[in-house]
Structures are given as structure tokens and as C-alpha cells.
Amino acid sequence: MTTATVKKIVIPTNLTNQSLNLIKYGIQIMKGETCQIILLHLIPLPDSIPELLMLPREEERLEKINTSFNKALDRIRKSYAVEISSLEVMHLYGDSSPKIRNFIDTKGIDLVLCPVQAGRNTDDNTLDSFTRIAKDISCPVLYIPDNTPAQSFRKITYVLDTDDRYTLLLDDLLLNLTAGNDYYITFLVVFKPGTNMEKLEYVLNKVYLNEKLKQINCSVHLIQENDFTGGVYTFVEEFKADLLVTGRKKSMFGNIFSRKRISSDVAKHTRVPFLTIA
Structure with a gap:
């Protein structure tokens, strides 16, 4: 009998x-x-030694005074008792990219969720800071625009770039999302004017000749635009999408993290959640 794998998710909180x-x-x-x-x-590290020594007490204070927050956690644990095996708050001192990367790698995190805010919160920019830092981590990241209504991810658009030969076509996360009959995938192929036909054929063959895709409800949509983001914007303006997805193979060299920066901006502009797999 095999033991089910528990997926680890990190969500920033203020x-x-x-x-x-x-x-x-x-x-x-x-x-x-x-x-x-x-x-x-x-928890940002303070500049003075006395304040640094007080950090453990500050953590204890936060745990005690936030009664409303703790009650909300209890309600969520009860509501999602089957889906969530554990739900806990962890405090991390420091807000640098290396600190976050080390935490993600050490804990073996499978997915990070990041809020994308239309405007910066002047009262507490903890979430905004986390989103900026998370663009430099290596695990999948799901960017969620603020005030996005809760809905099922049924209409999924997987973005393919003809200029990136290492773009992922299928990933375990995507296959999991499409496990059922209530979804539809559109493979959006964005290509520049004057693109070599061999590049376009290479991407299309990855879709049409993939055996796994023959069992999936999907179609291909071609858009000619000068840049990657422009093509996505054009598509979203005309067609409804519940989730945008893009991916790149981990093992290949290149600017993997630039795709996460693009995804964050696209999510903010289109108001559509964007899953980036790297």
C-alpha cells in the first residue's frame, strides 16, 4: 500500500x-x-541590538493578541479537514531573497502563493515585499490578483513562447488540474511577426503529437504579437480565462526567473491568476 504524498504550500501572511x-x-x-x-x-530584522534581542518577545506577543486571526485559522482547519493535514503560522526573521530561497528549499515546498496588489499597502507592505522576493525562488508560484473572486479553474490557458525552446508543455501540476471533465485547456502560442516557420512547427508538434494530450479537452490558439506579454493581453481581452499557466524546464540554463516577473505583471494587468512553473 502506497502512502499519499502531502503537498507543501507556502502562503505569506500579515x-x-x-x-x-x-x-x-x-x-x-x-x-x-x-x-x-x-x-x-x-519579520524584518531591526537595526539596533536591543530591538533585535526583543524579537522573540514580539513573536510571543503577536501569537497572543491576534485572537480574531487564530479563530479564523480554527474555522479553516475544520472546513478543510480533508484537504488540509496541517495549517500553521511560521515567523521568519529577515526579508531578503536568500532567506526566502533557503526556507523554501529546506522545507521542500511544492507551491508558493503570492498576492498581486494593484497598489502598495502603505500600512503593511509585508505581502508586497514577499511577492517581490518570491520572483527569485525555483518552485512553482501562483500569482493571485487582489479582489479576485473565488472560482474553479475550469478554463485554463497554457502560454507557449516560440522563442523559448525549453518551455514546459506538461507538468504534474497541470495534469492534476485537468484531472476531470469540467475543464478546458487552450494552448496559446505567441509568436512575433516574421517568426521562422520551423519554430512555429516545433511548438505545434509538441502539442499535436503529445500522447497525453489526446485524452485532454484542449485546443490551440495562435496570436501574432511583438512580445510575449502583449500576446497574453490580447488573448485575455477577447477570451475568458480562469487561470494562466506558463512553465520552463528547471534543468536548462537561462533566465528562468524573468518568466516569474512577467507573470506577476500579467496577473496584475489582466486580473487573472497566473501559475508559473519553473
Whole structure:
């Protein structure tokens, strides 16, 4: 008898009830999987030694005073008792990219959720800071625009770039999302004017000749645009999408993380969640 693998998800929190809204999206992506969710609270390191020594007490204070937040956590644990094996808050001192990367790698995280805010929150920019830092991590990241209504990811658009021969076509996360009959995938191929036909044929063959895709409800949509993001914007303006997806093979060299920067910007502009697999 095989033991089911528990998927580990990191979600940033500023210890407000509003920051818990991202949890439902993590469960959507890991449909049918049991999840261990870590709510990561970043605590910037102070400049002075006395303030540094007081950090453990500050952590204890936050745990005690946030009664409303803790009650909300209990409600979520009860509501998602099957989907969530554990839901805990972890405090991380420091807000640098290496600190976050080390945490993600050490914990073996499978997915990171990032809020994408239309405007910066002047009262507490913890979530905004986390999103900027998370662009430099290597695991899949799901960018969620603020005030996005909760819905199932049924209409999925997988973006393919003819200029990137290492673009992923299928990934376990995508296959998991499409495990059922209530979804439809559009493979969006963005190509520049004057693109060599061999490049276009290479991408199209990856779709049409893939055996796994023969069992999936899908189609191909071609858009000619000067840049990658422009093609995505054009598509989203005309067609409805519940989720945008893009991916790149981990083993290949290149600017993998630039795709995450693009995804964050696209999610903010289109108001559509964007899953980036790297």
C-alpha cells in the first residue's frame, strides 16, 4: 500500500484575516491532494541590538493578541479537514531573497502563493515585499490578483513562447488540474511577426503529437504579437480565462526567473491568476 504524498504550500501572511483568502486557491491548484499549509510571516530584522534581542518577545506577543486571526485559522482547519493535514503560522526573521530561497528549499515546498496588489499597502507592505522576493525562488508560484473572486479553474490557458525552446508543455501540476471533465485547456502560442516557420512547427508538434494530450479537452490558439506579454493581453481581452499557466524546464540554463516577473505583471494587468512553473 502506497502512502499519499502531502503537498507543501507556502502562503505569506500579515496576520490579518484577509491574508487567509489565498488558502482556497492553493487547494484549487492541488485538487484532490492533501496539503500542508505554512502561513509565512516575515519579520524584518531591526537595526539596533536591543530591538533585535526583543524579537522573540514580539513573536510571543503577536501569537497572543491576534485572537480574531487564530479563530479564523480554527474555522479553516475544520472546513478543510480533508484537504488540509496541517495549517500553521511560521515567523521568519529577515526579508531578503536568500532567506526566502533557503526556507523554501529546506522545507521542500511544492507551491508558493503570492498576492498581486494593484497598489502598495502603505500600512503593511509585508505581502508586497514577499511577492517581490518570491520572483527569485525555483518552485512553482501562483500569482493571485487582489479582489479576485473565488472560482474553479475550469478554463485554463497554457502560454507557449516560440522563442523559448525549453518551455514546459506538461507538468504534474497541470495534469492534476485537468484531472476531470469540467475543464478546458487552450494552448496559446505567441509568436512575433516574421517568426521562422520551423519554430512555429516545433511548438505545434509538441502539442499535436503529445500522447497525453489526446485524452485532454484542449485546443490551440495562435496570436501574432511583438512580445510575449502583449500576446497574453490580447488573448485575455477577447477570451475568458480562469487561470494562466506558463512553465520552463528547471534543468536548462537561462533566465528562468524573468518568466516569474512577467507573470506577476500579467496577473496584475489582466486580473487573472497566473501559475508559473519553473
